[in-house]
Amino acid sequence: MFRFLYRKRFGADRDVRRGDGTASKPPYMVSLRLTNACNHRCPVCGQYGVRGYMKEPERKTPLLKTLPVETYKEMMDDLAFYQPYYYATGGEPFLYPGLVELMNYAKARGSNVFVVTNGTKLGQHAEELVRNEWDMLVVSFDGPEDIHDACRRTEGAYKAAIQGIREVQEWKARLKKPKPLLVTVTTLSRENVECLDETYEIGRTLHPDLMAVFLSWFTSEQLGKDHHDLLRDTLGVEAFTWKSYAREFAVERRSFSWTISPGWKIGSGLSITLWYRA
Secondary structure, three states: OHHHHHHHHHHHHHHHHHOOOOOOOOOOEEEEEOOOOOOOOOOOOOOOOOOOHHHOHHHHHHHOOOOOHHHHHHHHHHHHHHOOEEEEEOOOHHHOOOHHHHHHHHHHOOOOEEEEEOOOOHHHHHHHHHHOOOOEEEEEOOOOHHHHHHHHOOOOHHHHHHHHHHHHHHHHHHHOOOOOEEEEEEEOOOOOHHHHHHHHHHHHOOOOOEEEEEOOOOEOHHHHHHHHHHHHHHHOOOOOHHHHHEOOOOOOOOOOOOOOOOOOEEOEEEOEEEOOOO
């Protein structure tokens, strides 16, 4: 992870400044946005939220196009020697018809795979992804049932995600497999910030390997404009999606704490990460 962060923060900048379009080192991680399609409508989302770019008809149609599985496989063949990590996201990646086939293909070539999902399709694929030992699942978990469904603007989202998580855990136990590691992610919003204690108590019954709590993706107007200018000047690309993520968070000092029941220790079987702008 530290190698990845160093490469992202420093190595990539050096490559850009060199200006010849080459990388000094092979990719450590490949991020795959397989589809922009999603079955949830979370207000905080930069794609389908209040300011989401997928709400603009002129952009939505072309952005719903996807590449065939074979194209991604060719790329994985080209990179197989380096065995990079593959990080799959969306939209909702399980809505991409070839997700399971593609991740299994990457695993067969020695790579680690991580998938970020809202969990609603997990139950359908639990056995196969456990048998193929996907490395990590990051599953959205925004609170108790009514809060989670409200955050997702989707009735039944909570039940589907919880069922999917449980099926993955049951298959891991049945097959005696340690993978995939299971991470629940709670994205802070006005709707769930007051129920984090209850969210934790429910979450711990799912036996995740880690529970993460953080803000939704965001950037500033200035950083967004700098990003736009860089892509325009170096690649001839007009970036626009950053505008959906440009937002400010109110300065509001809060403190959160959890009482860890006997037998539960942070850093020993369960970790809690809380990122909240103070």
